Amino acid sequence: MEQRHLGRTGLRVSRIGLGTLGWGRDTDEHEAAASLKVFWEAGGTLVDTADVYADGEAEYLLGQLVESLVPRRDLVIATKAGSVPDPDRRFNASRGHLLAALDASLRRLGTDYVDLWQVHAFDPVTPLEETLQALDLAVSTGRARYAGVSxxxxxxxxxxxxxxxxxxGTRTRLASTQMEYSLLQRGVEREVLPAARDLGVGLLPSSPLGRGVLTGKYREGASPAGSRGAGEAMAGFVAPYLDGTASAVVEAVVTAAEGLAATPLHVALAWVRDRPGVVAPIVGARTAxxxxxxxSVEGLSLPDEICRALDDVSAPVHRYPDQDWSTL
Incomplete structure (x- = not known):
């Protein structure tokens, strides 16, 4: 698998990342092991997790598989901290909380460092300088090699x-930002992506398949058995992308796939993978x-005319101040 630099840093990662959001919940240890092996054998290196995924079980599962299945040196392990299961305060990016969370992550992962440590979300209560100082401390003490945000x-x-x-040079430059980005969610193109490209921060798209909708599995209206939309825990996560606007985009993806003798999954994933500023979409497959x-999308590159057609059908509406002044 092709490797790409993460932002303006020396860290190289596979251009597709493996997400572990469902590990320990929808994906058991046997399926997780099979998935990690498939990923590694395909040349994948970037594995993304977080301290809150399945209440830490995702990190623990990954830690159990490293070395016993895949050499630690072959993986770029990325985790996140800052989300908290507290209805009164969803995010805690204070220095104390973040560093304690990192130490707990390292114990679950069974490693003395992570390759990429990310602040899971912006904390409006904690001064940003304090949050960023935690990143500096993590890197300077060797507990993290690179740092990013989400x-x-x-x-x-x-x-x-x-x-x-x-x-x-006294502070750790941000290597990455992780945001949802797909043909069904192009909001990052308004400000996040331009900022990231200008400042040398690599984008790691989450939900690159539109929460599974871009695979075409929901075209018949009902959620197929085993899908996220069919489960009580994730049905609300999928629901926003089941409207008429999304359906038009999905049909365009299906048409493109038929013309390329590919699958809708491949078309949607190749589109986001090759967008300017994107380093590695994070794929959270439930099974190996x-x-x-x-x-298997690795060998697919979308023709320019297909990209333009998909761009047009999925184009977000950006008005003032992004609108071209010549049209006002």
């Missing part, structure tokens, strides 16, 4: 990345078979 808006990302760069199908 779910930061455009101004939040720009402020954080600029603050780190202003340190003149689903993951294997996704990884």
């Amino acid at each position: 779910n930061f808006s455009g101004w939040q990302l720009a402020k954080a990345a600029t603050w780190q760069l202003a340190g003149g 078979q689903q993951l294997s199908e996704a990884l």
